[in-house]
Amino acid sequence: xxxxxxxxxxxxxxxxxxxxxxxxxxxxxxxxxxxxxxxxxxxxxxxxxxxxxxxxxxxxxxxxxxxxxxxxxxxxxxxxxxxxxxxxxxxxxxxxxxxxxxxxxxxxxxxxxxxxxxxxxxxxxxxxxxxxxxxxxxxxxxxxxxxxxxxxxxxxxxxxxxxxxxxxxxxxxxxxxxxxxxxxxxxxxxxxxxxxxxxxxxxxxxxxxxxxxxxxxxxxxxxxxxxxxxxxxxxxxxxxxxxxxxxxxxxxxxxxxxxxxxxxxxxxxxxxxxxxxxxxxxxxxxxxxxxxxxxxxxx
Amino acid sequence: xxxxxxxxxxxxxxxxxxxxxxxxxxxxxxxxxxxxxxxxxxxxxxxxxxxxxxxxxxxxxxxxxxxxxxxxxxxxxxxxxxxxxxxxxxxxxxxxxxxxxxxxxxxxxxxxxxxxxxxxxxxxxxxxxxxxxxxxxxxxxxxxxxxxxxxxxxxxxxxxxxxxxxxxxxxxxxxxxxxxxxxxxxxxxxxxxxxxxxxxxxxxxxxxxxxxxxxxxxxxxxxxxxxxxxxxxxxxxxxxxxxxxxxxxxxxxxxxxxxxxxxxxxxxxxxxxxxxxxxxxxxxxxxxxxxxxxxxxxxxxxxxxxxxxxxxxxxxxxxxxxxxxxxxxxxxxxxxxxxxxxxxxxxxxxxxxxxxxxxxxxxxxxxxx
Numbered sequence: 001x002x003x004x005x006x007x008x009x010x011x012x013x014x015x016x017x018x019x020x021x022x023x024x025x026x027x028x029x030x031x032x033x034x035x036x037x038x039x040x041x042x043x044x045x046x047x048x049x050x051x052x053x054x055x056x057x058x059x060x061x062x063x064x065x066x067x068x069x070x071x072x073x074x075x076x077x078x079x080x081x082x083x084x085x086x087x088x089x090x091x092x093x094x095x096x097x098x099x100x101x102x103x104x105x106x107x108x109x110x111x112x113x114x115x116x117x118x119x120x121x122x123x124x125x126x127x128x129x130x131x132x133x134x135x136x137x138x139x140x141x142x143x144x145x146x147x148x149x150x151x152x153x154x155x156x157x158x159x160x161x162x163x164x165x166x167x168x169x170x171x172x173x174x175x176x177x178x179x180x181x182x183x184x185x186x187x188x189x190x191x192x193x194x195x196x197x198x199x200x201x202x203x204x205x206x207x208x209x210x211x212x213x214x215x216x217x218x219x220x221x222x223x224x225x226x227x228x229x230x231x232x233x234x235x236x237x238x239x240x241x242x243x244x245x246x247x248x249x250x251x252x253x254x255x256x257x258x259x260x261x262x263x264x265x266x267x268x269x270x271x272x273x274x275x276x277x278x279x280x281x282x283x284x285x286x287x288x289x290x291x292x293x294x295x296x297x298x299x
Numbered sequence: 300x301x302x303x304x305x306x307x308x309x310x311x312x313x314x315x316x317x318x319x320x321x322x323x324x325x326x327x328x329x330x331x332x333x334x335x336x337x338x339x340x341x342x343x344x345x346x347x348x349x350x351x352x353x354x355x356x357x358x359x360x361x362x363x364x365x366x367x368x369x370x371x372x373x374x375x376x377x378x379x380x381x382x383x384x385x386x387x388x389x390x391x392x393x394x395x396x397x398x399x400x401x402x403x404x405x406x407x408x409x410x411x412x413x414x415x416x417x418x419x420x421x422x423x424x425x426x427x428x429x430x431x432x433x434x435x436x437x438x439x440x441x442x443x444x445x446x447x448x449x450x451x452x453x454x455x456x457x458x459x460x461x462x463x464x465x466x467x468x469x470x471x472x473x474x475x476x477x478x479x480x481x482x483x484x485x486x487x488x489x490x491x492x493x494x495x496x497x498x499x500x501x502x503x504x505x506x507x508x509x510x511x512x513x514x515x516x517x518x519x520x521x522x523x524x525x526x527x528x529x530x531x532x533x534x535x536x537x538x539x540x541x542x543x544x545x546x547x548x549x550x551x552x553x554x555x556x557x558x559x560x561x562x563x564x565x566x567x568x569x570x571x572x573x574x575x576x577x578x579x580x581x582x583x584x585x586x587x588x589x590x591x592x593x594x595x596x597x598x599x600x601x602x603x604x605x606x607x608x609x610x611x612x613x614x615x616x617x618x619x620x621x622x623x624x625x626x627x628x629x630x631x632x633x634x635x636x637x638x639x640x641x642x643x644x645x646x647x648x649x650x651x652x653x654x655x656x657x658x659x660x661x662x663x664x665x666x667x668x
Binding site: 053076079140141142162245247258259260261262267 | 386387390481526527540542659667
């Protein structure tokens with residue numbers, strides 16, 4: 001930044017300055033957009049955290065720290081921890097399913113590869129609620145899964161699938177799987193096949209090739225995919241409600257309830273802030289790890 | 300109650316609009332004085348137009364054309380999914396542009412207390428005479444000073460009469476017999492999630508007493524273990540499929556189940572229940588108050604009240620409309636036989652004020668337990 005501002009005492013100074021000015025001018029629309037539509041609303045919401053709930057849903061502009069102490073009472077702490085566990089499990093499961101899928105797609109011939117990618121994305125075009133309700137049809141006691149198992153004599157009485165923690169996790173995995181597969185695919189397909197050939201020629205087993213080359217070089221994609229699945233999972237409130245039968249509460253539900261039921265915007269904003277801080281820490285870790293991976297090179 | 304239907308992604312949209320509304324609130328409007336405006340009974344309605352905010356599918360689809368035909372005034376309908384959503388719009392501080400809003404009774408009370416509701420000018424609504432007498436004595440707004448009731452009902456237990464004995468007590472849901480465990484549901488929304496335990500313990504549905512609510516919480520935490528789900532939108536489908544045998548339900552919604560399976564029946568437990576009312580409120584900010592009153596008057600026409608009863612299957616406080624209902628309909632849907640006086644035995648839900656926070660926190664504690 002400093003060398004952008006300091007003027008150079010050469011003959012080219014004037015033209016450089018004007019091109020600098022142009023560059024700054026080009027930044028204005030983008031920066032303006034980010035400021036107006038991202039920074040300002042977020043700051044507005046976050047400014048609420050210091051105020052109190054108005055009786056009928058408004059905000060009373062009297063300073064207080066209460067929202068913070070409330071956010072860390074055992075009730076809400078437990079909800080946060082539970083949400084982290086559920087979102088974490090969904091992310092891990094999405095990775096276990098997504099990695100082989102992404103790998104397989106990357107190995108397909110070009111034409112099939114595009115078809116496969118479209119197939120991954122198509123469910124994403126379907127309304128989120130419709131897809132979630134579909135899982136109710138599958139998992140309920142009278143649902144497709146239980147009926148089929150009964151028909152094949154695997155079980156006698158229906159097993160409880162719906163309204164369990166497992167159902168919530170499955171729902172989240174299903175909803176966000178494409179967000180895992182796409183970045184994984186992007187990073188796997190960029191790998192230089194010659195690296196693998198070289199390793200094989202040098203006598204590495206297939207597993208060693210995978211471990212030392214494919215997996216290691218695709219780690220940035222793995223991290224991106226994990227973040228892409230983890231973040232929306234943590235904030236989701238529809239899946240816990242529909243597939244958890246309202247018996248599992250995630251941070252997203254609590255934030256939603258503060259705005260729409262308790263009419264307590266300041267506390268809702270406070271919980272949202274806590275969530276933002278948690279996620280910011282995650283992003284920080286991710287970017288540090290990514291950088292180390294890309295500069296450190298294969299060991 | 301219609302009020303609570305979970306409509307798609309609206310909560311998300313609503314949350315986003317709240318943020319915007321909040322931003323606008325900072326630029327704030329001022330409260331008007333409480334004196335009633337002088338309304339002109341001879342105003343030329345054809346020069347007036349109003350915006351009415353209601354729950355989706357809660358009045359006839361062609362209401363705007365018919366209203367214009369009948370009065371000359373034009374109207375536009377906008378929808379809200381929940382009381383909370385419309386309250387956020389109306390209390391945000393600036394002019395919402397809405398003339399008439401449909402809200403539940405306790406929210407009408409809140410609007411009146413905040414000075415946001417225009418006092419009802421009875422002279423402009425001659426059809427008030429169609430209301431059953433008890434509907435003019437509702438505790439959240441006695442004498443219909445600030446609101447006019449449109450539909451009303453109570454909460455009870457909807458059950459499969461071919462699979463279980465008729466329940467009599469809220470404890471049939473809270474502490475179900477062994478064979479019914481995992482086959483009962485309760486409602487997900489704060490006030491109705493609390494209601495069964497409040498009534499079973501003999502407390503008011505409007506209690507804000509911390510000791511009482513602690514007992515309510517303990518009872519509900521225990522009840523959660525035998526619950527299939529918290530559900531206030533699809534419980535009747537679970538009854539139809541037999542997945543649930545007993546559900547906490549609004550009378551009108553139980554009718555939706557009965558429509559598909561006549562073994563689905565409704566009962567109000569012996570400990571008593573609530574009385575909920577969906578009402579119409581004229582907003583103080585309305586610029587066409589004569590047309591707004593004319594609209595309320597129009598909806599109080601017996602055939603419009605009867606439309607609601609026949610299509611939404613709710614009781615309506617419009618006695619003239621109830622008298623018009625075909626006998627077969629009342630026979631098919633026994634909750635429609637409940638009289639106004641019987642409904643009044645239920646306890647009206649009133650606004651909880653500051654205690655709403657406590658309720659929400661307790662609900663979080665119960666559902667995350």
